[in-house]
Amino acid sequence: MVSxxxxxxGIISRSxxxxxxxxxxxxxxxxxxxxxxxxxxxxxxxxxxVSFFYYxxxxxxxxxxxxxxxxxxxxxxxxxxxxxxxxxxxNRGLAxxxxxxxxxxxxxxxSLSGNKGEPIxxxxxxxxxxxxxxxxxxxPRIKARYDYGLLIFILTFCMITVSGYRDDELLEMxxxxxxxxxxxxxxxxxxxxxxxxVWAGDDLHNLVANNIEKLAIFLExxxxxxxxxxxxxEAPKKVSEGYKSLLNSKQSEExxxxxxxxxxxxxxxxxxxxxxxxxxxxxxxxxxxxxIEALNGCLNEETQTPxxxxxKIEEASIKLCSESVNTLKELALAVRTMTPPTSAxxxxxxxxxxxxxxxxxLNTGLCKETDxxxxxxxxxxxxxxxxxxxxTEKIADSIQELASLAKFKSTKKPEERQAQPNLxxxxxxxxxxxxxxxxAQPNLxxxxxxxRNSSISIAPHHVIKIHQESPCLSVDPTLSKTTV
Amino acid sequence: MVSxxxxxxGIISRSxxxxxxxxxxxxxxxxxxxxxxxxxxxxxxxxxxVSFFYYxxxxxxxxxxxxxxxxxxxxxxxxxxxxxxxxxxxNRGLAxxxxxxxxxxxxxxxSLSGNKGEPIxxxxxxxxxxxxxxxxxxxPRIKARYDYGLLIFILTFCMITVSGYRDDELLEMxxxxxxxxxxxxxxxxxxxxxxxxVWAGDDLHNLVANNIEKLAIFLExxxxxxxxxxxxxEAPKKVSEGYKSLLNSKQSEExxxxxxxxxxxxxxxxxxxxxxxxxxxxxxxxxxxxxIEALNGCLNEETQTPxxxxxKIEEASIKLCSESVNTLKELALAVRTMTPPTSAxxxxxxxxxxxxxxxxxLNTGLCKETDxxxxxxxxxxxxxxxxxxxxTEKIADSIQELASLAKFKSTKKPEERQAQPNLxxxxxxxxxxxxxxxxAQPNLxxxxxxxRNSSISIAPHHVIKIHQESPCLSVDPTLSKTTV
Numbered sequence: 001m002v003s004x005x006x007x008x009x010g011i012i013s014r015s016x017x018x019x020x021x022x023x024x025x026x027x028x029x030x031x032x033x034x035x036x037x038x039x040x041x042x043x044x045x046x047x048x049x050v051s052f053f054y055y056x057x058x059x060x061x062x063x064x065x066x067x068x069x070x071x072x073x074x075x076x077x078x079x080x081x082x083x084x085x086x087x088x089x090x091n092r093g094l095a096x097x098x099x100x101x102x103x104x105x106x107x108x109x110x111s112l113s114g115n116k117g118e119p120i121x122x123x124x125x126x127x128x129x130x131x132x133x134x135x136x137x138x139x140p141r142i143k144a145r146y147d148y149g150l151l152i153f154i155l156t157f158c159m160i161t162v163s164g165y166r167d168d169e170l171l172e173m174x175x176x177x178x179x180x181x182x183x184x185x186x187x188x189x190x191x192x193x194x195x196x197x198v199w200a201g202d203d204l205h206n207l208v209a210n211n212i213e214k215l216a217i218f219l220e221x222x223x224x225x226x227x228x229x230x231x232x233x234e235a236p237k238k239v240s241e242g243y244k245s246l247l248n249s250k251q252s253e254e255x256x257x258x259x260x261x262x263x264x265x266x267x268x269x270x271x272x273x274x275x276x277x278x279x280x281x282x283x284x285x286x287x288x289x290x291x292i293e294a295l296n297g298c299l300n301e302e303t304q305t306p307x308x309x310x311x312k313i314e315e316a317s318i319k320l321c322s323e324s325v326n327t328l329k330e331l332a333l334a335v336r337t338m339t340p341p342t343s344a345x346x347x348x349x350x351x352x353x354x355x356x357x358x359x360x361x362l363n364t365g366l367c368k369e370t371d372x373x374x375x376x377x378x379x380x381x382x383x384x385x386x387x388x389x390x391x392t393e394k395i396a397d398s399i400q401e402l403a404s405l406a407k408f409k410s411t412k413k414p415e416e417r418q419a420q421p422n423l424x425x426x427x428x429x430x431x432x433x434x435x436x437x438x439x440a441q442p443n444l445x446x447x448x449x450x451x452r453n454s455s456i457s458i459a460p461h462h463v464i465k466i467h468q469e470s471p472c473l474s475v476d477p478t479l480s481k482t483t484v
Numbered sequence: 485m486v487s488x489x490x491x492x493x494g495i496i497s498r499s500x501x502x503x504x505x506x507x508x509x510x511x512x513x514x515x516x517x518x519x520x521x522x523x524x525x526x527x528x529x530x531x532x533x534v535s536f537f538y539y540x541x542x543x544x545x546x547x548x549x550x551x552x553x554x555x556x557x558x559x560x561x562x563x564x565x566x567x568x569x570x571x572x573x574x575n576r577g578l579a580x581x582x583x584x585x586x587x588x589x590x591x592x593x594x595s596l597s598g599n600k601g602e603p604i605x606x607x608x609x610x611x612x613x614x615x616x617x618x619x620x621x622x623x624p625r626i627k628a629r630y631d632y633g634l635l636i637f638i639l640t641f642c643m644i645t646v647s648g649y650r651d652d653e654l655l656e657m658x659x660x661x662x663x664x665x666x667x668x669x670x671x672x673x674x675x676x677x678x679x680x681x682v683w684a685g686d687d688l689h690n691l692v693a694n695n696i697e698k699l700a701i702f703l704e705x706x707x708x709x710x711x712x713x714x715x716x717x718e719a720p721k722k723v724s725e726g727y728k729s730l731l732n733s734k735q736s737e738e739x740x741x742x743x744x745x746x747x748x749x750x751x752x753x754x755x756x757x758x759x760x761x762x763x764x765x766x767x768x769x770x771x772x773x774x775x776i777e778a779l780n781g782c783l784n785e786e787t788q789t790p791x792x793x794x795x796k797i798e799e800a801s802i803k804l805c806s807e808s809v810n811t812l813k814e815l816a817l818a819v820r821t822m823t824p825p826t827s828a829x830x831x832x833x834x835x836x837x838x839x840x841x842x843x844x845x846l847n848t849g850l851c852k853e854t855d856x857x858x859x860x861x862x863x864x865x866x867x868x869x870x871x872x873x874x875x876t877e878k879i880a881d882s883i884q885e886l887a888s889l890a891k892f893k894s895t896k897k898p899e900e901r902q903a904q905p906n907l908x909x910x911x912x913x914x915x916x917x918x919x920x921x922x923x924a925q926p927n928l929x930x931x932x933x934x935x936r937n938s939s940i941s942i943a944p945h946h947v948i949k950i951h952q953e954s955p956c957l958s959v960d961p962t963l964s965k966t967t968v
Contacts, residue, residue: 029622036622044615047638048607051646055603068643075614075639119539123532130559131528138513138520154531155559159552162535248734290774376863383860 035080038196043078046191050074050184066176073184078192082266083200083259085192089185090262091149096181099153100174102129103160107170110161122161130154144258200259201269207253208278209335211285212395214242216328218292219388223321225299226381227314228307239299246289253282268338274405281335281398288391291384298381305378313382316358320385323351327392331399339410340403341396348396355389358382519564522680527562530675534558534668550660557668562676566750567684567743569676573669574746575633580665583637584658586613587644591654594645606645614638628742684743685753691737692762693819695769696879698726700812702776703872707805709783710865711798712791723783730773737766752822758889765819765882772875775868782865789862797866800842804869807835811876815883823894824887825880832880839873842866 030037053067077092079085106129110121137143137150160174192198221239223229260275330344362382402408514521537551561576563569590613594605621627621634644658676682705723707713744759814828846866886892 025623026619029619036619040615040619043618043638044611044613047614047642048611051607051610051642054646055607068647071642071646072639075635075642123535123539126535127528127532130531131524134527135510135513135520135524139509151559154527155556158531158535158555158559162538162555163552248732250732251735290777293774294778376860376867379860380864380867383864 035196035198039080039198042191042195045195046074046078046187047071049191050187053183066173066180069177069180070184070187073181074188077185078188081198081200081203081256081259081263082189082192083261083263085189086264087145087259087262088148089189091146092152093181093185095149095152096156096178099156100160100178103157104170104174106157106161126158126161129157144254145261197266199263199266199269200256201263201273201275202267204253204256204260204275204278205269205335207249207256208281208285209332211243211246211249211282211289212328212335213332214240214246215285215288215292216325216332218243218296219321219328220325222295222299223318227310227318229318239296241296243289243292246286247293249282250286253279270406274402277398277402277405281395281402284391284395284398288388288395291387291391295381295384295388298377298384305374309374309378313358313361313378316354316361317382317385320351320354320358320389323347323354324385324388324392327351327396331392331396334403334408335399338406338408340408341399342410344396344399348393351389351392355386358386519680519682523564523682526675526679529679530558530562530671531555533675534671537667550657550664553661553664554668554671557665558672561669562672565682565684565687565740565743566673566676567745567747569673570748571629571743571746572632573673575630576636577662577665577669579633579636580640580662583640584644584662587641588654588658590641590645610642610645613641628738629745681750683747683750683753684740685747685757685759686751688737688740688744688759688762689753689819691733691740692765692769693816695727695730695733695766695773696812696819697816698724698730699769699772699776700809700816702727702780703805703812704809706779706783707802711794711802713802723780725780727773727776730770731777733766734770737763754890758886761882761886761889765879765886768875768879768882772872772879775871775875779865779868779872782861782868789858793858793862797842797845797862800838800845801866801869804835804838804842804873807831807838808869808872808876811835811880815876815880818883818887818892822890822892824892825883826894828880828883832877835873835876839870842870 050070050073053070073092077085077088079088106122106125110118110125113121133150133154137147142150160170163170163173217240225239257275257279260273263269265271324347326347327344330347331341333339334341334344359382362379534554534557537554557573557576561569561572563572590606590609594602594609597605617634617638621631626634640661644654647654647657701724709723741759741763744757747753749755808831810831811828814831815825817823818825818828843866846863
């Protein structure tokens, strides 16, 4: 008995704790994204607007009970983003119209076969259409865009066909239903677009830029953390692990891209903005995040490589990190502001030079070390860094492609860009830990148009073709054609 | 004009090509998973069954137009798996009932405030409930399980409250609606469970086992491929890349686990089967797949390490691979057959010994090589292999945990197991390329109960604490407590 009452008390106290935590959770949910609050209020408003149908005598008497379809439409169509709402609305409208027409045809056809044949024929039609359309819903590409429409198609067809058997006012019912759905859909879309619209396209655009920036933020903290440049006991973990959200973001990116394709021209985006290309950039960013994950593993290593071994590649590594950070930040900025990533190119070239230097240093500096076990973790880290540069280049290429597909326009005149090669040296150079790393010197860089065939030919993982050349800090005009 | 007609022709020929490819696509979709065909036929059957409501006079006159709710319920509730169908059905039923009761209360409350106050109060109620419930839908845990119920809650509440303003037969309407929904839901669930049921739990269970096996299949092909044991020009790519599907399978696993939790006791699974624990195993398997992805990168490397360097670690690596393959296959088999993974433990120990040997060999054999650049790729590969062993151990631990949570029962008596330590030596030892690697010798293994604290303490990536000991092939009884 005691244990039972103890259990009861436990349940009560846990419920009480949960109840107490609830307001905090609500607050956090709203603070994380205040658009959630706006969206909730918008849904409430749209439904209230549509429910006025019932209150106003003339409107109500026109539609009768069918008016409920307007409420139903608003509830099921209203989604968080404009694209999702439009997609569902169009799916619902078109599917209702097409299924209604087909259902009416099926009903007429069945009615020709006499009293006995009619129910059998109708049942057969319902079975065939329901089974066939359900099967079509399994096609991945159709499912991604038209799943809801197909569901509504089955629903409407069955309801029209079957109720048609009973009711000869089919046309009037169809007419009312289409009108109420149009009214409901229009209300939902209007409220969704006119009051604080949430564009899936904007979300995808920002997500891609943020993801690239997350990589930069990690790398910014990585160099100082790995080489223990600033040992600050109070801040034990300086590197940002924000990049981890990238590792599993594929599906949310895909659904955003699907929604964005329903959206009309808005803000900076044209009607046929290349949303699919964002998925390509996102995929390359994720590839880079896998390398970053491996680099993060290097921070937690147990083998304590002597500081002097690390010291040999410190400068080159820090330089590579800072140039990669600059490249990635410029790329993120280019996506965000929709300008061609010209200034990123300069940093990319510098980072490739840094990668070359790092490799030479490994070759000349570390080969003298005979204790392989101490060298290997450092060498692995260095190779991962070089790998990150090759990933960065792929991202830069695909953003360059996006820039030409989406016709990104430069906000500055060419002369201005020439004079100001580094658009945000202070912002991108300041590391998390407050260390300021000198920006790429303009005299080390030169303007180069990003060309696809100039990519570093580095294999997917760890494996780099290394030219045993002496360290090269001077500008090599043929660099864009050599294999770093 | 020519270009226009060319364009037209292009569109027509492309449409024709697509139309021609369609039957092939349908066939492939059905062949990939024949349950899709069964599901489509089941949906057709359930809807046809429910549509009989309209055909039979006594049933129809009882419910009138409300009978359409039964069809609607079947269409929206019927999902691919039993769990999803039950979840939607329960969500729909409960939400309708609760929202109906609340809507009725709101309607009565509003009617007390007189003719003028009533519409204002009703509109206020609708606004508040719609906004509040929409906000609650943003809670991730609630969204995962009750999203559909909350949608139906808003829908029903609004329809009951608003239509109630017009219609005093509210109770009768609610009564009819609940009955029709019950009939529709019952039909959907009955057809779903009784005719070729698809259990989400079974799918999750098999998915987890298959995923582990995919890792094994990759490793099986990796050793021979990396060391070019059997150079067969006709089969240029021997390793299986099936593991790649694991990298982005998180969301499908989570939704399967959510569905599985709705399912009743069936087949081998009890009612409260630890479905959530499968997600843990799946996550560890994915961690291992990241290492496998890196290993796959080693196959495509450009640096041609001299064969003699590779040869030094070939035997140890092949041994490690084959033991890991055995461990993983035994683990997959244990999950599949729901038996404790005792025979996997033996292989795990052997693979840990092999990992230790490989490390020693790196230390003694490769340290003499002075050309760091040639050694590093091989060393990286070797460390990744050792890392795979540590991942395998984590997977084994979590499967052991699952075995105790789900009370896996051994199908054999203890004596039989002792006599037959390797349950499937031939199956798991036969590599893709036909090379037969000797199974772990029973005298090298000893039975050990899997203990959580005996794990190899290897850092997340690449970084292994290495004891500089001489190669050890004999059984070390203290192994389970040493750090390999």
